[in-house]
Amino acid sequence: MQLMLLTLPDATTVLIRPIAPEDKPLLSAGLRSLSPETAFRRFLSPKVSFSPAELRYLTEVDQIDHIALAAVDATYGFLIAVARSVRTGPDVAELAIVVGDPWQRQGLGRRMLDLVAERANVSRFSGTMLATNRGAVKLMRGFGSHVDSDVIEGGVREIVVRSSVPMREPILTG
Numbered sequence: 417m418q419l420m421l422l423t424l425p426d427a428t429t430v431l432i433r434p435i436a437p438e439d440k441p442l443l444s445a446g447l448r449s450l451s452p453e454t455a456f457r458r459f460l461s462p463k464v465s466f467s468p469a470e471l472r473y474l475t476e477v478d479q480i481d482h483i484a485l486a487a488v489d490a491t492y493g494f495l496i497a498v499a500r501s502v503r504t505g506p507d508v509a510e511l512a513i514v515v516g517d518p519w520q521r522q523g524l525g526r527r528m529l530d531l532v533a534e535r536a537n538v539s540r541f542s543g544t545m546l547a548t549n550r551g552a553v554k555l556m557r558g559f560g561s562h563v564d565s566d567v568i569e570g571g572v573r574e575i576v577v578r579s580s581v582p583m584r585e586p587i588l589t590g
């Protein structure tokens with residue numbers, strides 16, 4: 417997938433595409449547009465800006481072990497959502513997602529996680545969220561084919577699910 421267009425129930429047309437190194441200003445502006453609550457839920461701490469190192473980490477990705485997709489407004493280009501999957505083991509990756517406040521609860525979070533999962537090529541996904549984050553818990557638990565574990569500790573909940581996307585066979589060369 418390079419580009420995908422979809423229309424949300426509120427009629428916003430969204431372009432979903434891989435994140436690129438040039439997206440650093442877009443991500444910074446996107447963070448500033450989030451409510452403090454949404455930013456806290458994504459980063460598990462108060463967050464108003466990214467350091468240069470954080471911006472490099474978030475945008476200079478290989479799209480193999482670290483997959484990151486951006487959803488932008490197709491007309492005006494501003495950031496609507498970001499979803500990412502970072503491989504943390506041979507067959508497991510950590511998911512993270514944020515959907516801007518005006519566009520939440522329209523199915524975009526689920527759609528973006530599905531797109532990330534199709535590209536990640538792992539059999540399990542983990543997700544970490546505030547234990548009180550009902551939307552993220554519902555999204556994560558409903559995302560895979562089976563919930564492997566669901567642990568709450570210190571107000572943080574870690575959920576591991578089995579991917580519903582089969583892993584691809586390695587391509588043998590030579």
Ligand SMILES: CC(C)(COP(=O)(O)OP(=O)(O)OC[C@H]1O[C@@H](n2cnc3c(N)ncnc32)[C@H](O)[C@@H]1OP(=O)(O)O)[C@@H](O)C(=O)NCCC(=O)NCCS
Pocket residue numbers: 453454455457458511512513514515516519520521522523524525526527544545549550551552554555558
């Ligand atoms: C969590 C988040 C990504 C969900 O994105 P979204 O686009 O609103 O989610 P969707 O519309 O695809 O909804 C997915 C499911 O969660 C449910 N849901 C979403 N927000 C909810 C909320 N606040 N309370 C209860 N359920 C909620 C939806 O009803 C839907 O359930 P269904 O599968 O039964 O239909 C979004 O609320 C967000 O960005 N939150 C802040 C960042 C965050 O929490 N990230 C997760 C940790 S990295």
